[in-house]
Amino acid sequence: MSYMIVVYDVEEERINKARKVLKKYFLWVQNSVFEGEITEGKFEKCRIELSKVLDLKRDSIYFYRIENKFNYKKVVLGIEKEITDNFI
């Protein structure tokens, strides 16, 4: 189990599909950021699903895996999106 911060930079036409996949595995915390704990198996599945909807030559997703989720602190400047399961 790892805690991950996921940031994406995906072109407009594929953005909804990418978000849909990410929302299955992570919490949506800011426009282009997801967070959450994930197992290795689920992470593998998530990457496979994403590979199908992304154009890997144009889009990019960074997964920052933090070994211990107590090892990071989040400082927010401005508004903080409520963590919800809201639809896109």
Added chain:
Amino acid sequence: MSYMIVVYDVEEERINKARKVLKKYFLWVQNSVFEGEITEGKFEKCRIELSKVLDLKRDSIYFYRIENKFNYKKVVLGIEKEITDNFI
């Protein structure tokens, strides 16, 4: 000294100003992500500068502070932006 992952969600009209400030303090690694080591003093200065250019009721910047930069691993799916000092 902390290592930070910085993600921003800033409205179009203020985005260039926000990026300009962030580029003074961090490396620009993806469209809406910066990374880098920063001292407490510089972080304070960075937030003050950002507060002047952002609309804190509409924009948001998340700073993920990682205590030990060896405590995270980055997995990239798709293209990886070269870390450069490129102009916007």
